[in-house]
Amino acid sequence: MNARHLAPGELYRDSAVVLRTYKLRESDRIVVLMTKSHGKVRAVAKGVRRTTSKFGSRLEPMSHAEVLLRKGRELDLINQVDTIDSISPMLSSLERAAQGMAVVEAVDQLSLEGESDERLYTMLVGVLRTIGEHPSPLNVAAFFWKVLAVAGVEPVLESCVRCDESIEDGVELVAFDLDQGGALCRSCRSGVAVSSDALEAMREILGGRLRQALAREESPVTGEVTALATRALEHHIERRLRSLRSF
Numbered sequence: 043m044n045a046r047h048l049a050p051g052e053l054y055r056d057s058a059v060v061l062r063t064y065k066l067r068e069s070d071r072i073v074v075l076m077t078k079s080h081g082k083v084r085a086v087a088k089g090v091r092r093t094t095s096k097f098g099s100r101l102e103p104m105s106h107a108e109v110l111l112r113k114g115r116e117l118d119l120i121n122q123v124d125t126i127d128s129i130s131p132m133l134s135s136l137e138r139a140a141q142g143m144a145v146v147e148a149v150d151q152l153s154l155e156g157e158s159d160e161r162l163y164t165m166l167v168g169v170l171r172t173i174g175e176h177p178s179p180l181n182v183a184a185f186f187w188k189v190l191a192v193a194g195v196e197p198v199l200e201s202c203v204r205c206d207e208s209i210e211d212g213v214e215l216v217a218f219d220l221d222q223g224g225a226l227c228r229s230c231r232s233g234v235a236v237s238s239d240a241l242e243a244m245r246e247i248l249g250g251r252l253r254q255a256l257a258r259e260e261s262p263v264t265g266e267v268t269a270l271a272t273r274a275l276e277h278h279i280e281r282r283l284r285s286l287r288s289f
């Protein structure tokens with residue numbers, strides 16, 4: 043969906059999560075925002091690198107804020123920032139900070155400028171709150187798998203993606219192949235080996251038992267699910283970039 047067209051100079055207000063920032067000139071910074079209604083926006087925060095900046099630390103990656111922006115010809119200008127969710131819980135442990143950065147980086151790669159995606163914005167705000175309030179080794183993996191499911195690329199986990207034999211009929215699924223789109227039995231196997239516990243955790247995430255998945259302790263299984271989710275998301279992003287380039 044395209045965001046409403048704004049004329050240069052026009053002011054607009056939106057809620058946003060900061061995905062990334064980079065230096066621009068001496069004291070300014072470009073802030074990449076995932077907004078609720080205007081998609082991904084790159085905007086200039088003037089004077090943000092001065093210690094006396096009116097923005098303080100409200101424009102750090104993972105910050106969730108209400109922003110007032112002025113539409114520019116190329117880059118918009120940030121006029122005002124009011125914090126919605128503080129990032130301090132995210133910075134209270136290295137693991138939380140790493141999880142938070144992993145999700146904002148993924149959203150940065152998944153979103154397009156000028157194309158609003160309120161669902162992705164809402165999912166991002168939700169996962170950042172979860173990371174801050176309810177630490178779990180599967181927070182990032184659950185977010186990635188849910189984003190993939192929303193994008194229409196939910197993996198097949200209940201049966202072999204090639205021969206269609208179901209786990210209910212006693213078939214054991216032993217492999218996972220991203221190009222095939224899911225799990226495979228012993229005779230059809232391709233891709234990477236996967237444990238039955240990891241497949242079960244993925245079924246919990248995608249089958250309405252998220253709470254159960256997030257209650258899992260850190261283990262080789264949570265590591266396996268996270269590695270698979272990361273690879274699946276990268277695969278999806280690469281494929282989408284290729285299809286965008288071919289137009």
Ligand SMILES: [Zn+2]
Pocket residue numbers: 202203204205206207226227228229230231
């Ligand atoms: Zn099979």
